[in-house]
Amino acid sequence: MYERLRRELAYIQGLLEGTQKQDSIEQKALGRLVDIIDELIEATQQMDKRQLELEEYVEAIDDDLNDLELVAYEDEEEMLELICPECGEHVLVDSADVEDETMELLCPKCHTVLDIEDVSDQEENDTVEDGEGI
Ligand SMILES: [Zn+2]
Structure with a gap:
């Protein structure tokens, strides 16, 4: 031009x-x-x-x-929130750790071993993203 x-x-x-x-x-x-x-x-x-x-x-x-x-x-997606069945503490875990079955997840408050089966069940309706219960 x-x-x-x-x-x-x-x-x-x-x-x-x-x-x-x-x-x-x-x-x-x-x-x-x-x-x-x-x-x-x-x-x-x-x-x-x-x-x-x-x-x-x-x-x-x-x-x-x-x-x-x-x-x-x-x-954000990789972090998962679960609730300790003993003390009700909300625990944030890496979903990669959850998939690793050899890893033991402990509640940081009462040191209860958190059941990974429960965690997987929670995954569907209790992710960090809905932001409830924090
Ligand atoms: Zn606990």
């Missing part, structure tokens, strides 16, 4: 230079107008360039933010 504008402007400039009355007020005014338009084209092109750079930058930030949201969301 800018190349075409510059060509048009150069053509007008050529017309002005080819006329006989170089020193007339009209010619001078037109010459000034051409200079001003030239400056405007330059300024607009610079702005366009910076706008493009900004758009690319914002897109990169948006991508990074998406990655962060994904990580944060995954972390």
Whole structure:
């Protein structure tokens, strides 16, 4: 687009230079107008360039933010809340630990061994995400 504008402007400039009355007020005014338009084209092109750079930058930030949201969301999902059957303490555990059957989960308050079977049953309706009972 800018190349075409510059060509048009150069053509007008050529017309002005080819006329006989170089020193007339009209010619001078037109010459000034051409200079001003030239400056405007330059300024607009610079702005366009910076706008493009900004758009690319914002897109990169948006991508990074998406990655962060994904990580944060995954972390939230992996945490599981269960309730100690002995003292009623709410215990947050990693769901990866729950799936590991060799691991013993202890209530941090009364040190009762928490039954992993119970935990799996609770998983469906008592996840951290519903936020109840905390
Ligand atoms: Zn307990």
